[in-house]
Amino acid sequence: MSEEKWQGLTLLAGIVALSFLSVQTAVWFGKWDQRFFDAFFAFKVAECIGMLPVYVAVIFVSVGIHVTQTYMTQILSMRWRLWNTRVYLRQYLSHEAYYRLEHGLEKADNPDQRIADDLSQMTIWALRLGLDAIQAVTTLLSFSVVLWEIGGALTIPFRGHDIHVPGYLFLGTVAATLLASLILEKFGAPLVDADYRQQHFDADLRAGLLDIRRNSEQIAFYGGEDAENARLSTYLSHIATNWRSVVTYTWRANFVSGFFNGTATIILWLLLMPKLMAHALTFGLYSRINAAFMQVRRSLQWFIDNYTDLATLRSILQRLSEFERIMAHPFQKGITRHQVDTRDVEIRDLVLNRPDGTPIASIASLVIRGGERWMIVGPSGAGKSTLLRAMAGLWGHGSGDLFFDIRHAMFLPQRSYMPAGTLRQALSYPLAPGCHDGPACGTALTAVNLGPYVARLDEDADWPAILSPGEQQRLAAARALLLRPRILFLDEATSALDDENERLVYDALTTHLAGATIISVAHHAALRRYHQCALAIGPGYPRAERITTAREA
Numbered sequence: 001m002s003e004e005k006w007q008g009l010t011l012l013a014g015i016v017a018l019s020f021l022s023v024q025t026a027v028w029f030g031k032w033d034q035r036f037f038d039a040f041f042a043f044k045v046a047e048c049i050g051m052l053p054v055y056v057a058v059i060f061v062s063v064g065i066h067v068t069q070t071y072m073t074q075i076l077s078m079r080w081r082l083w084n085t086r087v088y089l090r091q092y093l094s095h096e097a098y099y100r101l102e103h104g105l106e107k108a109d110n111p112d113q114r115i116a117d118d119l120s121q122m123t124i125w126a127l128r129l130g131l132d133a134i135q136a137v138t139t140l141l142s143f144s145v146v147l148w149e150i151g152g153a154l155t156i157p158f159r160g161h162d163i164h165v166p167g168y169l170f171l172g173t174v175a176a177t178l179l180a181s182l183i184l185e186k187f188g189a190p191l192v193d194a195d196y197r198q199q200h201f202d203a204d205l206r207a208g209l210l211d212i213r214r215n216s217e218q219i220a221f222y223g224g225e226d227a228e229n230a231r232l233s234t235y236l237s238h239i240a241t242n243w244r245s246v247v248t249y250t251w252r253a254n255f256v257s258g259f260f261n262g263t264a265t266i267i268l269w270l271l272l273m274p275k276l277m278a279h280a281l282t283f284g285l286y287s288r289i290n291a292a293f294m295q296v297r298r299s300l301q302w303f304i305d306n307y308t309d310l311a312t313l314r315s316i317l318q319r320l321s322e323f324e325r326i327m328a329h330p331f332q333k334g335i336t337r338h339q340v341d342t343r344d345v346e347i348r349d350l351v352l353n354r355p356d357g358t359p360i361a362s363i364a365s366l367v368i369r370g371g372e373r374w375m376i377v378g379p380s381g382a383g384k385s386t387l388l389r390a391m392a393g394l395w396g397h398g399s400g401d402l403f404f405d406i407r408h409a410m411f412l413p414q415r416s417y418m419p420a421g422t423l424r425q426a427l428s429y430p431l432a433p434g435c436h437d438g439p440a441c442g443t444a445l446t447a448v449n450l451g452p453y454v455a456r457l458d459e460d461a462d463w464p465a466i467l468s469p470g471e472q473q474r475l476a477a478a479r480a481l482l483l484r485p486r487i488l489f490l491d492e493a494t495s496a497l498d499d500e501n502e503r504l505v506y507d508a509l510t511t512h513l514a515g516a517t518i519i520s521v522a523h524h525a526a527l528r529r530y531h532q533c534a535l536a537i538g539p540g541y542p543r544a545e546r547i548t549t550a551r552e553a
């Protein structure tokens with residue numbers, strides 16, 4: 001077991017031990033109360049004053065126990081949250097789980113919220129409720145014994161016989177509390193469903209707001225404020241409607257529990273009547289019975305009082321386990337990739353299907369020799385990007401085998417990712433910013449006509465917003481120049497460029513990456529001259545065809 005886990009378990013054991021101690025101090029206070037009030041009402045002033053120093057000392061210890069327990073719980077909660085989040089992040093960021101969650105057959109909504117919020121909520125709720133439950137059980141056990149012992153037996157005369165009911169105070173308390181709890185459960189149950197729905201509606205609103213942030217420019221161009229307002233208003237109205245149910249159900253549940261709490265002492269008084277009639281009750285004894293009664297009642301009622309919180313925890317755990325299941329669910333792997341240590345790319349009997357099994361395209365056996373440059377063409381929707389996804393291991397629907405140097409291949413999509421930070425970070429992605437020296441970065445940027453940005457390499461700015469789509473595509477091409485892959489796949493990676501810049505980028509790629517195998521998905525006919533072969537796929541080409549072998553480059 002890791003040191004982190006040991007530390008966590010030690011903290012947990014410490015908290016549980018403090019919880020036992022805290023119950024024991026409460027038991028001690030009960031006994032002390034009885035002795036003190038008996039002396040108090042017997043006017044034994046000196047005895048009362050003599051008992052106070054011990055009382056103060058035990059208060060000191062009991063407060064210390066309580067605050068230390070809270071402190072340790074907070075530390076454990078944070079450690080557990082960090083540990084859980086690290087585990088989830090590792091899973092989320094491995095085997096393309098983040099991609100599968102968005103594009104797989106089963107999607108998980110708002111993964112960001114699950115990792116950031118649900119995990120934090122889960123640790124807080126699970127610890128609080130778990131420790132409270134332990135405390136409730138310990139309290140129940142300790143005070144049940146007290147109530148059973150000091151309550152004594154009740155003798156009921158019945159047809160000339162005396163029936164003895166042992167521990168009648170305890171049994172009476174349990175019966176009354178369970179009855180009240182059943183009534184409360186009946187009134188509280190709809191609140192659980194309403195709370196669950198509320199979380200969903202809140203998440204919808206958050207996701208809607210996030211959509212606006214992500215697509216602010218597109219929405220602004222369309223002047224979509226009214227449409228967005230209407231969409232968010234719908235979410236808000238769901239929240240408002242459900243909120244009314246939450247408030248109504250809360251009112252009902254609170255009323256019932258408040259009424260029971262207010263009248264609980266009457267039940268105790270009624271239970272104590274036989275003792276009172278037998279003159280077997282002193283104020284000290286009453287005070288001790290009252291304290292034990294309250295503790296037993298509260299701990300029995302704990303599960304009902306926390307019914308909604310337990311339901312919240314259950315729904316969080318449900319969401320997290322669903323998320324975990326989908327994360328662990330691998331892509332359908334009908335298409336197999338094989339690592340080979342050459343620059344060749346070989347496709348064997350490839351069939352690309354949609355997730356529902358309908359065919360998109362098929363390519364019979366084909367070998368692209370190392371250093372060759374191929375263009376993949378075909379009408380929109382023919383399956384060009386899907387072919388590249390299969391090459392990248394992101395598409396498994398279909399069958400066939402792909403052989404190439406997976407470890408030294410690079411993929412440039414149409415929209416390249418720009419991480420936040422400096423331009424050097426964006427340029428070096430996915431490697432660390434220090435991997436390439438200044439002159440190498442400068443040469444790469446200049447080669448793709450981004451020379452003016454060389455001086456700003458270390459500027460931390462919102463580069464995705466500053467760089468135009470065409471500049472971002474050129475920056476991505478510069479990444480390839482720096483990374484020097486053996487095989488480069490481009491999926492409309494120059495679609496946003498004018499002819500002149502597109503020519504510049506392809507000139508740079510073919511010159512700097514001489515010897516690399518380049519496979520481009522592109523619509524621009526002008527790009528044909530940079531490729532020796534073209535592979536057409538689509539409905540007009542049931543099998544892929546080599547439509548030209550002329551060396552035009």
Ligand SMILES: Nc1ncnc2c1ncn2[C@@H]1O[C@H](COP(=O)(O)OP(=O)(O)OP(=O)(O)O)[C@@H](O)[C@H]1O
Binds near residue numbers: 355379380385387
């Ligand atoms: N996740 C998906 N679920 C279902 N169908 C999909 C999915 N992704 C792609 N498709 C379908 O697969 C087909 C091929 O899509 P693909 O993106 O590969 O086309 P393309 O040839 O690259 O088109 P374009 O030239 O317009 O970029 C399309 O009919 C598309 O609707």
